Amino acid sequence: MNTKLVSKDKDELFKAIMELRSIEECYDFFEDLCTIRELESMAQRLHVAKLLVEGRVYSDIVEETGASTATISRVNRSLQGGNDGYSIVFDRMKDND
Known part of the structure; x- marks a missing residue:
């Protein structure tokens, strides 16, 4: 943290x-x-993180989500060297399916 x-x-x-x-x-x-745009941005980043964890490439993620490569890079940096927040959420979501 x-x-x-x-x-x-x-x-x-x-x-x-x-x-x-x-x-x-x-x-x-x-x-x-939140504004609608703020909420959409957060949802988009979560979607991008999920696709990166699945091993998808940037070009596919851009096409599927409409996210910029800068956003994808930022999310990827969080996945690689962040606080494992995405991992915690994804693991718990998997457990609740």
């Missing part, structure tokens, strides 16, 4: 997110919290 990011406001945000109990509640909360 990057301690430079830690703050009481972010703690409060993450605690609020952890209280959500359904997809519908997530839609309601995130629609209130």
